[in-house]
Amino acid sequence: MLTGKQRSFLRGLANKEKPITQIGKAGLTVSFLEQLDLALESRELVKVTILETALLDTKDTANEAAELLKAEYVQAIGNKFVLFRRSKNNPRIELPRPKK
Structure with missing residues (x-):
């Protein structure tokens, strides 16, 4: 679960990014979800x-x-x-730590 600060940090990063994929009339298909799963693992x-x-x-x-x-x-x-999903093999984004 993301904290507000972490979500805000990720919004800032996403602001600079371009969309990498599109959802069409077919909606959330299995092939689209597989493609998105691979993209989340790498990016x-x-x-x-x-x-x-x-x-x-x-x-x-x-x-x-x-x-x-x-x-x-x-x-x-x-x-x-x-x-957002942290990569299992190659984590690249360092989220701000929540305060205790």
């Missing part, structure tokens, strides 16, 4: 665009994808959303 932070023709709610789709991929929902703005 840790992924921005996704939902095409207008998909007619999906951005926040609901982001939360569903996060749950299926065991990732963290970071944010959804307009038709884009951001997910």
Whole structure:
């Protein structure tokens, strides 16, 4: 579970990133989820665009994808959303530590 400070940090990183994949009319397909899973493992932070023709709610789709991929929902703005999941093999993003 991300803290507010960690989520804010990830939002800042995601702001500079371009979306790497798109969701179309088919929605969250198995092949799309496999592709997103690989992207999360290699990049840790992924921005996704939902095409207008998909007619999906951005926040609901982001939360569903996060749950299926065991990732963290970071944010959804307009038709884009951001997910984070620490890489098992090559962690690159150092999150701020929560205060005790």
